[in-house]
Amino acid sequence: MSAHTLCVGAHNRKIQTYHYLNFLIAPLPDLHSILMEPKNIRIKDIAEMAGVSEGTVDRVLHNRGKVSKSASDKVKRILAEINYKPNLIARTLGSNRNYQLAIVIPNPERDPYWKQSFEGIKQAESELVQFGITLAIDYLFFDQHVKESFQEMTLKAFHSKPDGILIAPLFYYASMPFFKVLKESRIPFVQINTFIKEAEALSFIGQDSFQSGKLAAELISFGHTNDHNFGILHIDEDLTHSIHLIEKERGFKSFFGSDNKERDQIQTFSIPAPDQPGFQKQIEAVLNTPNLNGLYVSTSKTYVVARELERRRLKIRLIGYDLLEENLDFLRKGYIDFLIHQNPRRQAKLGVRSLANYLLFEKIPPTLNLFPLEIISRNNIDSYLN
Amino acid sequence: MSAHTLCVGAHNRKIQTYHYLNFLIAPLPDLHSILMEPKNIRIKDIAEMAGVSEGTVDRVLHNRGKVSKSASDKVKRILAEINYKPNLIARTLGSNRNYQLAIVIPNPERDPYWKQSFEGIKQAESELVQFGITLAIDYLFFDQHVKESFQEMTLKAFHSKPDGILIAPLFYYASMPFFKVLKESRIPFVQINTFIKEAEALSFIGQDSFQSGKLAAELISFGHTNDHNFGILHIDEDLTHSIHLIEKERGFKSFFGSDNKERDQIQTFSIPAPDQPGFQKQIEAVLNTPNLNGLYVSTSKTYVVARELERRRLKIRLIGYDLLEENLDFLRKGYIDFLIHQNPRRQAKLGVRSLANYLLFEKIPPTLNLFPLEIISRNNIDSYLN
DNA sequence: ATGAAAGCGCTAACAC
DNA sequence: GTGTTAGCGCTTTCAT
DSSP: OOHHHHHTTOOSHHHHHHHHHHHHHSOOOOTTSOOOOOOOOOHHHHHHHHTSOHHHHHHHHTTOOOOOHHHHHHHHHHHHHHTOOOOHHHHHHHOOOOEEEEEEEEOGGGOHHHHHHHHHHHHHHHHHHHTTOOEEEEEEEEOTTOHHHHHHHHHHHHHTOOSEEEEOOOOHHHHHHHHHHHHHTTOOEEEESSOOGGGOOSEEEEOOHHHHHHHHHHHHHTTOOSOEEEEEEEESOOGGGOHHHHHHHHHHHHHHHSSOTTTEEEEEEEEOOTTSTTHHHHHHHHHTSTTOOEEEESSSTHHHHHHHHHHHTOOOEEEEEOOOHHHHHHHHHTSOOEEEEOOHHHHHHHHHHHHHHHHHHOOOOOSEEEOOOEEEOTTTHHHHHO | OOHHHHHTTOOSHHHHHHHHHHHHHSOOOOTTSOOOOOOOOOHHHHHHHHTSOHHHHHHHHTTOOOOOHHHHHHHHHHHHHHTOOOOHHHHHHHOOOOEEEEEEEEOGGGOHHHHHHHHHHHHHHHHHHHTTOOEEEEEEEEOTTOHHHHHHHHHHHHHTOOSEEEEOOOOHHHHHHHHHHHHHTTOOEEEESSOOGGGOOSEEEEOOHHHHHHHHHHHHHTTOOSOEEEEEEEESOOGGGOHHHHHHHHHHHHHHHSSOTTTEEEEEEEEOOTTSTTHHHHHHHHHTSTTOOEEEESSSTHHHHHHHHHHHTOOOEEEEEOOOHHHHHHHHHTSOOEEEEOOHHHHHHHHHHHHHHHHHHOOOOOSEEEOOOEEEOTTTHHHHHO
């Protein structure tokens, strides 16, 4: 006589409710009589099994040395057998160590994109504090257009002798010697945003720029049955050291590469920031490209183009990056068709978490943590802003 | 004499490297002399400040009663002043309580979508175990097509007397009495997947179905300059109790609602599962709809349509849900244009985490946790599969 | 090289 | 009502 049979045929609310009440007063069948708790093994247990003290087990676990071969062997064998899982909570409580982190990113005050990264770091920090983990975080902000300021900050970061570093290595060549030094002094670091393979970072967190460009190409040409005449536009960027922008461009072009070459025309433009002399003339020239069907802006400065389109009441496909306030406006108005979300906030948050987990729990993060390429349109934007 | 000035003008790698070495042997400027550690306040400190014992403070913190008004007042005032943040890690270590959870979801063995949910739960569980938190989880799987089996499982869940419940309330009417009982017995529960407002759950985790339908409409018609002749297709679903499918449908239609009524034609179809009699005839009829430009499948069974399209070498816009293996194939081949990702894995994972945080840390989750409506296409799919 | 013991901050049982 | 105290599992220091 199971609940099932009882319920069959009871198809209206009244009767169902009655059933519930029925069960409330009925004796409760104990469905959990056999709980089979595996009772987690503690260091103490291992010590007992090996006939040594807790201290010795701990020394073996952490390779702190000062253990005789025989003792070490005994412990290690047991460890292998039982698949010991340390209680991480007890671990952090026990070791009252404080860790120093250094964060090297562009100044969040000067760029909304990096503002979001900064917020992500703050978020991760307060999360950790909640759990009783206190990291002393040192912020080194550089000017993303001045290589020397980047270099200065890497130096400062290094000299603060941190236990770990989170860095956005926007300057390729200026980064390499820093990474080399970090490697030598065995300071773990996580890189976000810009992927530098040779860095041999503990972890890279960001997106696949090539694929990102390819995705932009798919979106810009989706449903386009006529000619493919598109432009890729870099705004206020020095391409010589920005590998990830070059990658985006490559990806974008690769999408059109294979077939229908005769009908595809992809052009690259590079223009200064809107407050720079020459901007107006150059954006004018770009927008006046004959038969231009769409533009792909390689950074979050997409709104710059949207603004010009609006001013001219011009409608072409426009694809760009990131959920900045300025971009959202134009996305809603229809001047931007799609944004690809790079999620700087989550990148940074995860970066800090990775470092914390590594330092506190010896948990090794994935070498490559590629974020999803999130497509944002007018109708899912709100679901992203939660 | 800052690092900055030293570096200016040093524009090639050699010299940069030299700089680093230079600094390595130079005396290290201590940038962290004033660390200003706020030294987190402990219960012990509060006890001292209030001139009471730790026990009393604890009783006040947790409303355990047995505290004189005067003592309680003193403690409360101090608490308010200093903005006490308990050390959550110490908390879990200290209270060695074990919590019982009950999970009520469709059988993961019979549906790949729910398989992913199940995996999310497992993931959350193992994460928690890692941290020394052991939840005893009770799985109650029901048949998503049989209301009675759902009812049976809710009863079982209730009788296991859990500390919290995670439930996918697929059956609207059958859910209500259960929620009522849960409310009466003050058992907190989190609902995933299907939103039932009246449930008054601790938290709902899922997507905005209406908006999801609207997004599908945007995607299905994007770049379509000609007629809008689209169909919405429910496969193997009993709409009478599936509010969220009805919502999707409403959202989809609402997108076309306002303007250009004369050129838009939106039809609704409902067909049985592919292994049911009548399927072939009915899908045939759907695909033979004159001038059909696209189909929107309301569930993860999108591949069913894609398969039929492939068989007929037919290409129309196809939008559907979720990253099932079957769907991915057709997305890559181009028979599916976009998938909207509902992320069942993350929904479930977060559900368990919410319950755990609530029970262990008294952390109240958001009443409404609406997930982003993730758009998946051929070119970002890999970034989602990581 | 090894073991004993004192914490880490909080909980909960137990005297008074 | 209130204070004291013994844990929770691990780290770390200090004798030995």
